[in-house]
Amino acid sequence: MHKRSLKALLVGCSILCGAYGAQAQSISVWSRQTDESISVLKALTDAFTADTGIKVETFNTGIDFEQRLARAAAGRTLPDIVLNDTTAMGQMSQMGILKPIDPSKIAGSQDVSTSAWDGAKASDGQFYSLPISAQSFAMFIRKDWREKLNMPQPKTWEDVRKLAEAFTKQDPDGNGKADTFGMAIPGSTTRGYASWFMSSFIWQAGGDYVKQLPDGFVPTLDTPQVAEALTYVRGMICDKLAQPGAINATTGDTLPTFRSGQTGIFISGPYHIPQIDAEPARIRRKSSCCPPAPVASLPFRRAPAPIC
Numbered sequence: 001m002h003k004r005s006l007k008a009l010l011v012g013c014s015i016l017c018g019a020y021g022a023q024a025q026s027i028s029v030w031s032r033q034t035d036e037s038i039s040v041l042k043a044l045t046d047a048f049t050a051d052t053g054i055k056v057e058t059f060n061t062g063i064d065f066e067q068r069l070a071r072a073a074a075g076r077t078l079p080d081i082v083l084n085d086t087t088a089m090g091q092m093s094q095m096g097i098l099k100p101i102d103p104s105k106i107a108g109s110q111d112v113s114t115s116a117w118d119g120a121k122a123s124d125g126q127f128y129s130l131p132i133s134a135q136s137f138a139m140f141i142r143k144d145w146r147e148k149l150n151m152p153q154p155k156t157w158e159d160v161r162k163l164a165e166a167f168t169k170q171d172p173d174g175n176g177k178a179d180t181f182g183m184a185i186p187g188s189t190t191r192g193y194a195s196w197f198m199s200s201f202i203w204q205a206g207g208d209y210v211k212q213l214p215d216g217f218v219p220t221l222d223t224p225q226v227a228e229a230l231t232y233v234r235g236m237i238c239d240k241l242a243q244p245g246a247i248n249a250t251t252g253d254t255l256p257t258f259r260s261g262q263t264g265i266f267i268s269g270p271y272h273i274p275q276i277d278a279e280p281a282r283i284r285r286k287s288s289c290c291p292p293a294p295v296a297s298l299p300f301r302r303a304p305a306p307i308c
Contacts, residue, residue, distance in 0.1 A: 026055040028079035032065040036274035041083065063252065066091065066191065073097055086119045087192055089128055100126040123217065135269040137200060140276065142264040145172035145180075157201075157232055160265065164241040167264035182241040184254035184263040185233065193250050197267065201229040 031041050038060050045056040059079070061068065066088060072078045073095055084092075092098050103109040103117060109130075116131035139160075146153075146163065149170050154160045164182025166172070172180055186193040195209075202208065207225030210217040220226065236242045243249070243257045251268065255275060258266035266276075 026057055027081060028057045028059070029081045029083070030065075030069070030079040031058065031060045031083040032062060032085070033060045033083070033271070034062040034275070035060070037271045070095065083132070086129055086131070087196075089120075089122060093122060093128065098128045100128060101130065103127055103130070106130060135271070137267060137269050140258065140266040140268065142167070142172070142261075145264045148172055148174070161232075161236070161241070164236060164265060168241050172264060173261055179262065181243045181257075181263045183236050183243075183265040184249075184257050184267075185236060185242040185246040186249050186251045186254045187237065187242075187247040188250045188253075190250050198229060198233060200267070201233060202226050205229040 029041070029045060031038070033041060041058065041060070045058060048054065049056055065084065069078070069082065069092075078097065089098070112131055116134060117127070120127050120129040120131050122128050141154075141163070145167055149166045149172055151163050151166055152159070154163050160183075167180055167182040171177070186197050188194060202225070205225040205228045207223050207229060208220050211220045237246050243254065243263050245253070254263070254266065255268070255272060257263040259276065
């Protein structure tokens with residue numbers, strides 16, 4: 001099939017796509033997904049082929065996806081459609097491979113929530129993506145460790161810290177070694193992992209990244225609310241309650257620490273449930289909401305934004 005430059009972003013996950021002619025016999029689809037979570041894409045592409053007769057060639061990976069896409073752009077071998085996080089929109093726009101879309105011309109666009117469409121809009125007001133999924137986050141906790149140490153379900157940030165301290169210092173796996181840690185933290189700036197991880201804590205504390213003004217946006221990372229969230233997570237790392245190397249870790253690095261029994265608290269989305277559930281010890285894990293921020297120090301807060 002003749003490869004064209006990627007021209008439109010059709011995906012909290014979005015579809016990036018290039019227009020293809022009605023005569024196309026096949027299209028290529030790239031997706032930033034692991035093999036364990038690719039079943040949904042297969043169902044979509046199978047339905048598309050059954051409806052149109054157009055075959056779909058798929059490629060998926062959860063590692064170095066943006067780098068592969070950049071190389072494809074440089075080599076003029078871009079796929080027709082890309083499924084990726086909306087956070088990738090800015091980078092792809094800078095690469096010059098996106099074209100605005102008109103939501104009103106997309107069948108069913110009126111059924112997509114307003115907040116999802118807002119996520120598909122760039123800072124210039126143009127739409128460059130079509131939202132196809134929304135994801136919520138949960139805090140996964142080793143239930144067996146918590147119950148062995150007689151720790152309660154955490155209800156506040158301080159409860160989570162106490163749990164992390166217990167997991168780090170009280171040998172929850174009972175092997176007699178100081179080889180367990182509290183929270184798995186992806187502190188790497190790769191793909192914005194540190195920012196992604198911090199977002200729930202910042203929002204729970206009543207902070208935000210930017211503030212919209214009539215003529216644009218201004219940063220708001222210098223507020224007391226953001227400082228409180230950063231101080232809390234920084235304390236986890238500096239007090240060695242997170243896994244070694246947390247400051248440079250991606251989620252790809254942190255997931256194995258939870259699956260292998262090195263860490264006992266893991267914050268992530270539904271896309272990691274298949275990997276967690278595949279472990280022999282899956283019945284020992286329990287998910288819960290991330291507790292709200294403490295309320296004493298800051299009198300005016302938004303309602304907590306739980307990550308579950």
